[in-house]
Amino acid sequence: xxxxxxxxxxxxxxxxxxxxxxxxxxxxxxxxxxxxxxxxxxxxxxxxxxxxxxxxxxxxxxxxxxxxxxxxxxxxxxxxxxxxx
Numbered sequence: 001x002x003x004x005x006x007x008x009x010x011x012x013x014x015x016x017x018x019x020x021x022x023x024x025x026x027x028x029x030x031x032x033x034x035x036x037x038x039x040x041x042x043x044x045x046x047x048x049x050x051x052x053x054x055x056x057x058x059x060x061x062x063x064x065x066x067x068x069x070x071x072x073x074x075x076x077x078x079x080x081x082x083x084x085x
Contacts, residue, residue, distance in 0.1 A: 002074045003064040006081045013056040016047075018084045023047045025080055031067025033077055044077075 008014065014022075014035075026033040026044045033044040037059055042049035044063075055061055063081065065073045 001064060001066040002070050003062055004074065004078055005060055005062050006078070006085070008055055008057055008059050008061065008085050010085045011057050013059065014050060014053070014061075014085060016051060019047050019050045021084060022050065022080060026073075026077065029067070029069055029073045029076075031065050031070045031073045033073065034064045034066075036062045036064065 010018065023045050035042055035044055035050060035053065035055075037053055037055050040053045042053055044050060063077060065077060067073070
């Protein structure tokens with residue numbers, strides 16, 4: 001299991017477009033990607049669950065990747081967050 005923290009820079013937080021792109025992106029991988037903010041967490045492939053977390057600009061989320069291809073997935077998901085959120 002690997003994880004990283006990320007501060008959301010998108011001025012409207014995690015909303016429909018990037019959440020949908022994230023769900024599509026992580027479905028390519030064998031590993032499970034989970035996003036956590038405070039006491040809420042969601043599997044990244046679940047669009048409505050991710051949006052329901054209410055992540056706003058400036059919030060810090062912890063992204064956890066667990067599975068066979070986690071090393072490659074962590075780098076790609078981190079790059080996705082930096083480019084889109």
